[in-house]
Amino acid sequence: DAGVIQSPRHEVTEMGQEVTLRCKPISGHNSLFWYRQTMMRGLELLIYFNNNVPIDDSGMPEDRFSAKMPNASFSTLKIQPSEPRDSAVYFCASSSGLAGGTDTQYFGPGTRLTVL
């Protein structure tokens, strides 16, 4: 298996521009997570989906952030408009979401976003 795939790996943009990050989860996994990592706040969850449905979006900073999962093999995280404080590494993770058991999350390589 190729693991969780994220694109782009690096993104540099100017303040006010729209940014779209993409994620392909591991085939067969039904839970998908978007995390953000900064030096100040560490790793924090933004949103997670189960069976393509958003379950918890309480970590989404504000209305400038939106996430979609149109099908089981693809998700996007969009920032519009972007601001310098959005600069961070964004990770996508997926898990099989075993009911009644534990669900190990597998992370992608991340997208390093720089907003100038």
Add this chain to the structure above:
Amino acid sequence: DAKTTQPTSMDCAEGRAANLPCNHSTISGNEYVYWYRQIHSQGPQYIIHGLKNNETNEMASLIITEDRKSSTLILPHATLRDTAVYYCIVRRRGSQGNLIFGKGTKLSVKP
């Protein structure tokens, strides 16, 4: 989920065993202990998890004390590539939500 306490940093000589401790004194009976690590500029990587029995896989061993209030992750023969931040996370059985990462232990493997 129960809170964990880990040392901020540790050193280990290459080829020796690295023993990373974690305290989770408030763990409850249905909570697992998970270990992840993050090598610089990479995504977190799952290592191992356990409930109450010791566990071993190709990467590491996990030793959980009988009272389950602490655990130790053992890398039997540390290499330079094991230099990373190691996170101990306690997580409820059946939990479908996010992992809560603390500050972890920065392990430096030295030649």
